[in-house]
Amino acid sequence: MSTLEYNELTMEHFENPRNVGVVKDGNGYGKIGEPGCGDICEITVRIENNIIEDIKFRVYGCAGAIATSSVVTEIAKGKSMDLALQLNDDDVVDYLGGLPEGKKHCSLLAIKAMQQAIYDYLLNKRLAQEGQISTRTQFDRLAEETLQEILRRAQSKE
Numbered sequence: 001m002s003t004l005e006y007n008e009l010t011m012e013h014f015e016n017p018r019n020v021g022v023v024k025d026g027n028g029y030g031k032i033g034e035p036g037c038g039d040i041c042e043i044t045v046r047i048e049n050n051i052i053e054d055i056k057f058r059v060y061g062c063a064g065a066i067a068t069s070s071v072v073t074e075i076a077k078g079k080s081m082d083l084a085l086q087l088n089d090d091d092v093v094d095y096l097g098g099l100p101e102g103k104k105h106c107s108l109l110a111i112k113a114m115q116q117a118i119y120d121y122l123l124n125k126r127l128a129q130e131g132q133i134s135t136r137t138q139f140d141r142l143a144e145e146t147l148q149e150i151l152r153r154a155q156s157k158e
């Protein structure tokens, strides 16, 4: 398969991507950029009773990134978090019946963004259970403060 040849199924997912957008009442968020090409994938999920009830994506990127994000969301929807976390780039490439040379990395974008969204959900849930937060806004603020603290500590060591 040459660099520019996507197969029929990949083109179909590129032209008619499934699960595009942002989940209404989502409870997990992930965003990943690929420094090499500049593509970005954002995923939102709504998880209930350990099941991914809804998942949507938005991509700024190539045809491969769009098609593979569509596939990742299609596979993960309705699955348990555990199963979704086991998904890897080979599964996505196999599902599509192959990707052109140099395009395999595209499938990692959505996988990583989905993992991040699930971890975001889990952390949010844990902090809520511990009584440290009660709203999404509090969680976002805490996450931001934690990030700033890590940056401060890293800078003070320089």
Ligand code: FES
Binding pocket: 034, 037, 038, 039, 061, 062, 063, 064, 065, 103, 105, 106, 107, 109
């Ligand atoms: S070329 Fe980078 S995600 Fe497709």
